[in-house]
Amino acid sequence: MWYKESVFYQMYPLGLCGAPRENDGRVVSRILQLKDWLPHLQRLHVNAVIFNPLFDSDRHGYDTRNFGKLDPRLGTNEDLKTVCDAYREAGMTLLFDGVFNHVGRGFWAFQDVLEKREASAYKDWFHIDFGGNTPFNDGFYYEPWEGHYELIKLNLHHPAVVSHLLEQVSYWIEEYGIKGLRLDVAYMVDRDFLRRLHGHCLSLDPDFFLLGEMIHGDYRQIVNSEMCQSATNYECAKGLVSALNSQNLFEIAHSLQRQFGQEPWALYRDLTLLSFVDNHDLSRAATAIADQRCLPLAYTIIFTMPGVPCVYYGSEWAITGSVQHDDADVRQAVETPIWTDLTDLIARLAEIRRRYPVLAYGTFRNVLIQNKQLIFERRDDSSRIWIAVNMEDRPVTMHFDAGCGTARELITDTIHDFGGGSGLEPFACKVWLMETS
Template identity: 80%
Template sequence: MWYKESVFYQIYPLGLCGAPRENDGQVVSRIMQLLDWLPHLQKMNINGVIFNPLFDSDRHGYDTRNFNKLDPRLGTNEDLKTICKTYNDAGLALMFDGVFNHVGRGFWAFQDVIENKESSRYKDWFHIHFGGNTHFNDGFHYDNWEGHYELVKLNLNNPELVDYLLQQVTHWVTEYGIKGLRLDVAYMVDRNFLRRLHDHCLSLDPEFFLLGEMIHGDYRQIVNGEMCHSATNYECAKGLVSALNSHNLFEVAHSLQRQFGQEQWALYRDLPLLSFVDNHDLSRAATAIQDKRCLPLAYAIIFTMPGLPCIYYGSEWGIEGSVQHDDADVRQSIRQPEWNELTELIAQLADIRRRYPVLARGAFRNVLIQNKQLIFERKDGEQRIMTAVNMDDQPATLHFDAGCGRARELITDTDHDFGAGSELEPFAYKVWLMETN
C-alpha cells in the first residue's frame, strides 16, 4: 500500500492561504498560492499531502455548508481541480478531510429544517427535538458536537444521508483524484457508517487510505479490517513532547515499547499509525518543546520510529504558535515557505525514510534508555537501523551491544565505530545503518 512508505505533509488551507475568519461569500482564489509550495514539498521529499477542510463552511472549515463547493474564501472548484491535478501530476498523493460527524448551521439541509421545521424532508438527517429550543431560537433543539451548537450532529443512521455522503466521496475521487481521507473525530463517528465508508472507498480504489482521528482510547476501536487503516498517534506525540520537556526519555520509550515492542502484549506493532509532533489542534512544536535544541531530536524520532511521519506546514522551519488562547494562532497565514537547518534535516530524514524500507516495516526494539539518552532499533531481515539521541547539554558516551562493529551514519554520511563506546555530542541525533555480518 502506497501510504505505508509515505512521508506526509499537513496543510490547513484556510489558515495558510490567509482566508478571513468569517465567510462573507466573496470568491478569492487564495488556494492558488499552493502552486508555489509544490517545489518546497518536492525538495522536502514529501509524497503525501493531507488537506484540512476545503469546502464551503461557516467559519473554520469543520462547520460545512456544502460538500460540493470549494470555500469561496479559497476560490472556485476549478481552482481546486488545478491544484489537485498539479500535485497529482507531480506524484503527490492527496487526502481530503472527511468531516462527517457534524456540519455547520449553514449546511443547506439544516437550513431547510430551520425554514420548514417538522415539514422538512431533511429533518431526519439530524437529531432534532421539536419540543425544545436553543439560544439560536430556531424553535427546536438538536444534538451537536460537544456542546457547540454551531456544529450540528449528523444522524449517520439515516440511509438517505449516508448515501449522500458516500456520493460526495465518489465525487472527490473522480473529480480531484484523492487517494485517501482524514476522518475528523473518528473516535465518535458511528461505527456502522465507518464500515460503509470503508467498503465504499475500497470499491473506488483498492489502495484508498482511511486515517481516523483518535485523540484517546484504544486505536483498534476503529483501526481494523472493517473501518480505518490508521489513526493519529496522539499517545506518542504527547509522550514525546512531555519527555523532552521533563528530561525523561523513559516516557516516550515506554509508549514506543507499549505500542510497538516485540512482546505479545504490545498493542499496535502491526498498525501503521500517523506519527507527528504537532498539528492544527496542538501548539506548534517549536512552542510546545521548551528547549529549541531538542526540536531536531523530536523529528529524528518520529521519522525513524514505527509509523507514518507527518509534518504540519511551517513547523519544518520552526514556526511558533500556541493553542492556549485561540486555535487560529497555530493556523497561520504564510505567504511562502522558508528553508533553514531544521528544514534541511527533515528533508534528509524524509529521504532516509523513503530509501530504507526497514523504517516502514521493520520490527522495533529499545536498545538503551536513560533519562537524557535513548537508542532504539528497527530491524527487517538483515537490515538494521539504530536511532540515538542525546538531549543533554553535555556529551554522553554510550556503551551497548550494537550487534556489529561499525555503521554508516546516514544524516552525515560518515562511518561510525562502536569499538570504544559511542560518544554523542550535546543534543546530538544519529541514524546508524548497521553493517551486516
C-alpha cells in the same frame, strides 16, 4: 500499501492561504497559492499531502455548508482541480479531510429545517426535538458536537444522509483524484457508517486509505479490516513532547515499547499509525517543546519510529503558535515557505525514511534508555538501524554492545566506529545503519 512508505505533509488551506475567518461568500482564488509550495515539498521529500477542510463552511472548515463546493474564500472548484492536478503531476498523493460527524448551521439541509421546521424533508438528517430549544433560540433542540451548538451532529443512521456523503466522496475521488481521507473525530463517528464508507471507497479504489482521528482510546476501535487502515497516534505525540520537556526519555520509550515492542502484550505492532509532533489542533512543536534544541530529536524520533511520519506546514522551520487562546494561532497564513537547518534535517530524515524499507516495516525494540539518552532499533531480515538521541547540553559517551564494529551514520553519510564507546554531541541525533557480516 502505498501509505506505509510515504512521508505525509499536512496543510490547513484556510489558514495557510490567509482566508478571512468569516465566510462572506466572496470568491477569491487563494488556493492557487498552494501550487507555489510544490518545489518546497519536493525538496522536503514529501510524497503525500493531507488538505484540512476545503469545502464551503461558516468559519473554520469543520462547520460545513456544502460538501460539493470549494469554500469561496479559497476559490472555485476549478481552482481546486487545478491545484490537485498539479500536486498529482508532481508525485503527491492527496488526502481530503472528511468531516462527516457534524456540519455547520449554514449547511443547506439545516437551513431548510430552520425555514420549514416539521415540514422540512431534511428534519431527520439531524437529531432534533421540536419540543426543545438551543442557545440560538431556534425554537427546537438539536444534538450538537460536544456542546458546541455551532456544529450540528448528522444522523448517520439515516439512509439519505449516508447516500449524500458517499456521493460526495465519489465526486472527490473522480474529480480531484484523491487517494485517501482523514476522518475528523473518527473516535465518535458511527461505526456502521465507517464500515459503509470503507466498503464504498475500496469499491472505487482498492488502494484507498482511511486515516481516522483518534485523540484517545484504543486505536483498534476503528483501525481494522472493516473501517480505517490507520489512526493518529496521539499517545506518542503527547508522550514525546512531555518526555522532552521533563527530560525523561523513559516516557516516550515506554509508549513505543507498549505500542510496538515484540512482547505478546504490545498493543499495535501490526498497525501503521500516523506519527507527528503537532497539527492544526495542537500547539506548534516549537512552542510546545520548551527547549528548541530538542526539535531535531523530536523529528528524528517520529521519522524513525514505527508508523508513517507527518509534518505540519511551517513546523519544519520551527514556526511558533499556541492553541491556549485560539486554534487560529496555529493555523496561520504563510506567504512563502522558509528553509532552515531544521528543514534540512527533516528533508534528510524524509529521504532516509523513504529509502530504507526497514523503517516502514521493521520490528522495534528499545536498546538503551536513560533520562536524557535513548537508543532504539528497527530491524528486518536484511538490515538493522539504530537511532540514538542525546538531550544533554554536553557531550556524552555511551557504552553498549552494538553487535558490529561500525555503522554508516545516515544523516551525515559518515562512518561511525563503535570501538571504545560512542560519543554523542549535545542534542545529537544519529541514525546508524549497522554493518552486516
